[in-house]
Amino acid sequence: MSLHAPPAPHCSVCNSLSARALAPHTPVLRNNSILIALDDNSRSKDNSQGLQILLQRDTLAMTRLSRLLSNLILFAYILLTLVVDAARFLWLCLRSPTTLAAENLFLRKQLALYQERHVTPRRTTNATRLALVWLGRWFDWRQALTIVQPTTFIRWHRQRFCLFWRWESRPGRPSIPVDLQILIRCMARENPTWGQERIANDLRLKLGLRVSPRTIRKYLPKRLNPGRGKRATTQGWQTFVRNHAQAIVACDFCVVVTATFRLLYVFVLMEHATRRILHVNVTTHPTSPWTLQQLREAIPVDHTYRFLLHDRDSIFSAQLDRSIQDLGLRVLKTPPQSPQANALCERLLGTLRRECLDYLIPLSENHLRRILTLWVPHYNAGRPHMSLGPGIPQPPPHLPVPVLVHRHRLPEHLRVVTRPILGGLHHEYQLAKVA
Numbered sequence: 001m002s003l004h005a006p007p008a009p010h011c012s013v014c015n016s017l018s019a020r021a022l023a024p025h026t027p028v029l030r031n032n033s034i035l036i037a038l039d040d041n042s043r044s045k046d047n048s049q050g051l052q053i054l055l056q057r058d059t060l061a062m063t064r065l066s067r068l069l070s071n072l073i074l075f076a077y078i079l080l081t082l083v084v085d086a087a088r089f090l091w092l093c094l095r096s097p098t099t100l101a102a103e104n105l106f107l108r109k110q111l112a113l114y115q116e117r118h119v120t121p122r123r124t125t126n127a128t129r130l131a132l133v134w135l136g137r138w139f140d141w142r143q144a145l146t147i148v149q150p151t152t153f154i155r156w157h158r159q160r161f162c163l164f165w166r167w168e169s170r171p172g173r174p175s176i177p178v179d180l181q182i183l184i185r186c187m188a189r190e191n192p193t194w195g196q197e198r199i200a201n202d203l204r205l206k207l208g209l210r211v212s213p214r215t216i217r218k219y220l221p222k223r224l225n226p227g228r229g230k231r232a233t234t235q236g237w238q239t240f241v242r243n244h245a246q247a248i249v250a251c252d253f254c255v256v257v258t259a260t261f262r263l264l265y266v267f268v269l270m271e272h273a274t275r276r277i278l279h280v281n282v283t284t285h286p287t288s289p290w291t292l293q294q295l296r297e298a299i300p301v302d303h304t305y306r307f308l309l310h311d312r313d314s315i316f317s318a319q320l321d322r323s324i325q326d327l328g329l330r331v332l333k334t335p336p337q338s339p340q341a342n343a344l345c346e347r348l349l350g351t352l353r354r355e356c357l358d359y360l361i362p363l364s365e366n367h368l369r370r371i372l373t374l375w376v377p378h379y380n381a382g383r384p385h386m387s388l389g390p391g392i393p394q395p396p397p398h399l400p401v402p403v404l405v406h407r408h409r410l411p412e413h414l415r416v417v418t419r420p421i422l423g424g425l426h427h428e429y430q431l432a433k434v435a
Helices: 014-022 040-094 095-118 125-136 150-169 177-191 196-205 213-219 235-246 289-300 317-325 339-355 365-381
Strands: 249-259 263-272 277-283 307-310 331-335 414-421 426-433
Touching: 014 177, 040 177, 095 277, 095 426, 125 150, 177 196, 177 213, 196 213, 235 249, 249 339, 263 289, 263 365, 277 289, 277 365, 289 317, 317 331, 339 365, 365 414
Parallel strands: 249 307, 307 331
Antiparallel strands: 249 263, 263 277, 414 426
């Protein structure tokens, strides 16, 4: 059970706080639900997409910067080593040939001792390899080479030429701009059924950007790139639920403990599209016939629903599911131990506990039923839902109120009227004309 702050008491200076009460709210995404709202707020969606694009752009920039720094450090180390070796070579050029020959013979004697003792030399670095390859051009290195095999030394020569011609030719096309890369990934993520050809055609016809399908395939995420000859991934669960939410209703039970430690079961039936509570009731012994009777009372004969979503509780027996089909509904059972598959109904039960039952102690079954009778109209017609934009499941005729000209000031002919809910546990505010 989560802990929440107690509700704020009723304030008498409603006029001073009415601006904040009527100010537009910024929508907040729900993290514990895999089902998203049907009518997303366009402004919040644009802001979230812009923030996501900025984060992706910063991530790519930081990755490129770290790679560039590591390459620069390695290049500086190799360059410094080569400069030191070149300075030593120039210093040796100023010495007499006799001194150089004696020093060469002296070093060869010491190297022979290492060879006799079979001492393993250290692994050569790139700077050492470049220096040995460059020095090998000035004399016959075959007689002086001892630390590696001649084939290895020749391979170093070839690698040097490969690096040189790679630097000269620089094969491949330049990368497309980072913003276009992010746009391609965003289009592939939002449209999982699109392929590289479809994305290329959309960019060409609607945005005027000419990008090859092969280039688009290069920047597609791996999980969204099925490869040649394979079908693209199908729509996600969120898209499916959004398209069928108008025809889905969900039901579930929650347990409430009374003051005498008696267990009561609350049955809730809700509509997916509007988040509206269709029916709620309380019982001490939930059975399949009782549950079927609640569904018959809540669902009208001329309904437009197609699916009823519920979990695998023993109350929802096979006989109950067959009776539900007689009501014109197809039963959808959630996977075992997967409450997130019925996330909207689970969220509703959580809201019922956090905003109502956690602050009240039911004395009896009738007392709990009266509490729910007062709270359900507030939930349907007075409580804003962030997942609706924000919006109200069943708004009264005077809602939503048009945005005022001044953001923080009410007109002089209007005042704020307060109506307490559940004895002041919650309050509803509305505008009324000044008498």
